Amino acid sequence: MEGFPYDPRDALRLLRGLPGDVRLHEPLCRHTTFRIGGPAWCFFVPRERSAFVEAISRARAEGIPWFVLGGGSNVLFPDEGFPGLVIATKGLRSLEPDGPRIFAEAGVPLPVLVSRGFPALAGIPGTVGGAVVMNAGTREGSISRHVLAVEVLGHDGLLHRIPAAECGFSYRSSRLKRLHLPVVGVELAASVDEGPSATELLRRRRDSQPVGLPSAGCVFRNPPDAPPRVG
Ligand SMILES: Cc1cc2nc3c(=O)[nH]c(=O)nc-3n(C[C@H](O)[C@H](O)[C@H](O)COP(=O)(O)OP(=O)(O)OC[C@H]3O[C@@H](n4cnc5c(N)ncnc54)[C@H](O)[C@@H]3O)c2cc1C
Structure with a gap:
């Protein structure tokens, strides 16, 4: 080429x-x-x-x-x-429930995770790995609140288990993103979100956004004092 x-x-x-x-x-x-x-x-x-x-x-x-x-x-x-x-x-789509925790490989589609008890993330496309790196979320909450640890490939060539507290999660970002660390898998707490159901969140999204057209979701950063209406 x-x-x-x-x-x-x-x-x-x-x-x-x-x-x-x-x-x-x-x-x-x-x-x-x-x-x-x-x-x-x-x-x-x-x-x-x-x-x-x-x-x-x-x-x-x-x-x-x-x-x-x-x-x-x-x-x-x-x-x-x-x-x-x-x-x-x-x-990389394996999802392994293990008592109070779930281990999801990086390529597990986010909607699959939503169906396992994480309705607050309903409507966000992509994978678990991308969601963790981007700290994806909605007004109902971000993925970081479910993360126990992230398995990454370190710059030293070794796999590391980084506890959530050291992942530097912030609004739609993380230390993993800033350090350009490949996420291999994510360990999540297997708890069920309270709040609106996934069906309700998907309905709100369909009513307010042109779902299905080419895009990458939000293009502009939300001001801190005005949280997003849906995503
Ligand atoms: C219609 C639509 C609606 C959306 N709504 C929302 C919303 O409500 N809330 C929200 O937060 N986002 C939303 N988004 C944005 C997007 O879906 C999220 O940021 C999502 O988490 C990105 O995941 P992905 O797997 O598609 O990542 P990609 O787009 O493939 O990658 C994004 C970044 O993450 C990195 N990355 C991906 N996987 C890995 C990995 N395993 N290891 C290391 N780095 C990795 C990539 O290198 C890249 O820098 C929306 C997008 C669309 C198109």
């Missing part, structure tokens, strides 16, 4: 032996809710957590630019595309 710094064969070599789907020059517009974005030099959908971690580790070691993509509901890629490896988490 013209303008891309690496030979496509290097992508196949980089990902050799890793279970997952590899696509060269995949148009990113197919993977974003804005439906915008040119091709990625290489697009990888790992099927296992270990392949996700290994792909990032290899890209880091070779100095190849990489980007972790969740549901693509809060990203805007340029028409030129991404000159490196895009690793999509959508193949």
Whole structure:
């Protein structure tokens, strides 16, 4: 591909032996809710957590630019595309209830989590990993209030379990985002939200927003003294 710094064969070599789907020059517009974005030099959908971690580790070691993509509901890629490896988490969908806690892999769709007792997050597209990094939420609450710990791939190449108190959650952001840490999975408290039901929140959203049209949700930051009406 013209303008891309690496030979496509290097992508196949980089990902050799890793279970997952590899696509060269995949148009990113197919993977974003804005439906915008040119091709990625290489697009990888790992099927296992270990392949996700290994792909990032290899890209880091070779100095190849990489980007972790969740549901693509809060990203805007340029028409030129991404000159490196895009690793999509959508193949990592295991959700393991374990007594008072749930472990969700990064690619679990947020609506699946909502159906397990987190109605306050109803209507937010994307994945659990993206939601934690962005501290996604609605007027009824943000995901951070359910998070016990986040498993990340550290800059040292090792997996770390970061307790929620050290994740630096703030309004639609986190320390994980600022430090560019890949989220592998999230440990959540298996409690049921009080407040409006998911059905009610979805109805409010349908009544007030053009659901289904290309977008990334809110574009402007809400002023601190005027919380959002819905999302
Ligand atoms: C119609 C619509 C409505 C929306 N409503 C809301 C709302 O009510 N409230 C709200 O908070 N947001 C809302 N959003 C925005 C968006 O859905 C959230 O920010 C969502 O949490 C993004 O998750 P994602 O998986 O799609 O992340 P992506 O868009 O794929 O990625 C967003 C960022 O997170 C990073 N990222 C994703 N996964 C990982 C991972 N596993 N590890 C490390 N980094 C990762 C990406 O690199 C990128 O920087 C809306 C968007 C749309 C399109």
